């Protein structure tokens with residue numbers, strides 16, 4: 001994965017993603033409880049939380065894949081509707097593609113569906129580190145290569161808002177570093193990048209803002225520095241544990 005030369009974006013006036021008052025239950029079990037979340041252009045937002053806290057549910061609602069009982073979603077200041085999808089790139093619930101088609105053909109199918117120029121595919125494959133594997137059947141890819149293809153799918157339309165559910169899963173250390181550089185570069189060029197993850201050390205390196213989901217709401221939302229010293233290797237770990245165990249954060 002490679003980065004492009006970043007341009008400095010103007011200060012944002014509207015959030016890339018704004019969730020307000022989301023409530024969602026499954027079989028009478030309340031998963032989200034009046035959840036508010038705000039992610040800004042030009043920043044990487046890390047959505048953290050224990051297993052089953054509702055991170056994937058939150059991101060699915062943000063993408064219009066699931067409806068909340070109550071609450072609203074706005075993309076770049078506009079109430080969510082189909083037209084918002086043109087501005088969003090996403091990878092959620094793991095990589096999904098046609099296994100018999102090459103990586104290039106998979107992206108070409110997606111390009112036809114979204115009206116995207118086919119010329120972007122080869123540079124994009126190089127950008128995600130699949131420059132030499134574009135003509136290989138996606139079904140034969142390693143786990144990390146599938147993750148890279150899923151990322152390419154998410155980036156195909158050059159979206160302003162990027163929503164990725166646990167994108168580091170399956171990547172080797174080099175892949176994790178390249179992903180970090182790529183997402184930081186996208187944020188630096190003005191995109192809103194929202195990432196859910198359990199990898200606290202990596203999020204401490206990558207994120208500008210952090211949301212810690214616990215008991216259906218954000219126990220913390222704000223700049224990483226407001227929660228932990230980014231230079232303290234275990235700072236985010238300690239703060240996270242204090243929040244999700246209810247002990248509170250002492251700084």
Ligand SMILES: Nc1ncnc2c1ncn2[C@@H]1O[C@H](COP(=O)(O)OP(=O)(O)OP(=O)(O)O)[C@@H](O)[C@H]1O
Pocket residue numbers: 026027031049050051052053054055056057058
């Ligand atoms: N379609 C569904 N039907 C029933 N229950 C669901 C459904 N989707 C999610 N849940 C439940 O909602 C809760 C939150 O799930 P979700 O996958 O959003 O959590 P998560 O924070 O992403 O978890 P993890 O970190 O383990 O991926 C869990 O108890 C899960 O079992």
